[in-house]
Amino acid sequence: MKRVVVVGSPGAGKTTFAQKLAKKTRLPLIHLDYHYHQKQNNYYHDKEAWVEHILKLMIPDKWIIDGNYGRTIPQRFKQADTIIFLDYPTFLCAYRVLRRWFLHKDQRRKDMPKDWNEEFSIKFLKYVLRFKRNKRPSIVNEIQNNQNKKVIIFKTSRAANKFLQTL
Numbered sequence: 094m095k096r097v098v099v100v101g102s103p104g105a106g107k108t109t110f111a112q113k114l115a116k117k118t119r120l121p122l123i124h125l126d127y128h129y130h131q132k133q134n135n136y137y138h139d140k141e142a143w144v145e146h147i148l149k150l151m152i153p154d155k156w157i158i159d160g161n162y163g164r165t166i167p168q169r170f171k172q173a174d175t176i177i178f179l180d181y182p183t184f185l186c187a188y189r190v191l192r193r194w195f196l197h198k199d200q201r202r203k204d205m206p207k208d209w210n211e212e213f214s215i216k217f218l219k220y221v222l223r224f225k226r227n228k229r230p231s232i233v234n235e236i237q238n239n240q241n242k243k244v245i246i247f248k249t250s251r252a253a254n255k256f257l258q259t260l
Contacts, residue, residue: 094118094243096151098169099159100232101179102224103217104186104193110179110253111159117260118157123150125160140164163231170235175243178232179253187221 097120099111108124115122128146129136136143147165150158151172158169170176194213220227236244247253 094175095120095155096173097157097175097177098166098173099157099177099179100161100166101181102183102186102228103161103221104189105179105181106189106250106253107159107161107179110177110257111157113257114177114260115157117257120155120157121153123156123158125158125162129160129162144168161228161232163228166232166235167238170239170242173239173242175245176236176239178236178244178246180229180246180248181250183222183225185250186224187218190218190221 097111097114097118099107099114101107108126111122111124114120125147128134128150129143134142134146136146143162144165147162148168150156151169158173198213236246245256247256
């Protein structure tokens with residue numbers, strides 16, 4: 094396990110899982126949200142620059158990359174040797190997103206840029222609620238296209254934590 098991609102719905106705990114995995118494996122950790130939300134880069138509007146940036150992040154021999162950003166999942170899965178999909182229930186992910194907003198309202202998370210604050214967004218909550226229907230199929234399709242990789246799919250946090258304990 095040298096190049097690991099961690100994907101899943103917002104609220105699944107990708108960042109928390111990736112942090113624990115990085116601590117256990119001593120692999121460098123790359124939070125895509127941190128890079129994407131740096132305002133000076135304006136990746137929201139410059140998708141081509143965003144793809145180029147992710148490709149540069151993947152140059153080293155070892156890493157853990159957490160985050161979705163569907164446009165680059167095929168490239169990340171291709172470069173990875175291990176794909177971890179946190180395939181958790183929608184209600185759990187939505188609850189965690191709401192809890193995160195409530196607990197960290199107008200604050201910066203430590204995995205995010207200094208000029209970014211947690212803000213409530215109905216649009217984002219709808220994205221979470223529709224993730225299984227709208228985004229999960231493309232992730233599953235890419236997993237099927239990468240059967241030569243080690244693929245780990247967790248359906249529960251308990252299973253993911255048990256895996257981390259075995260490392």
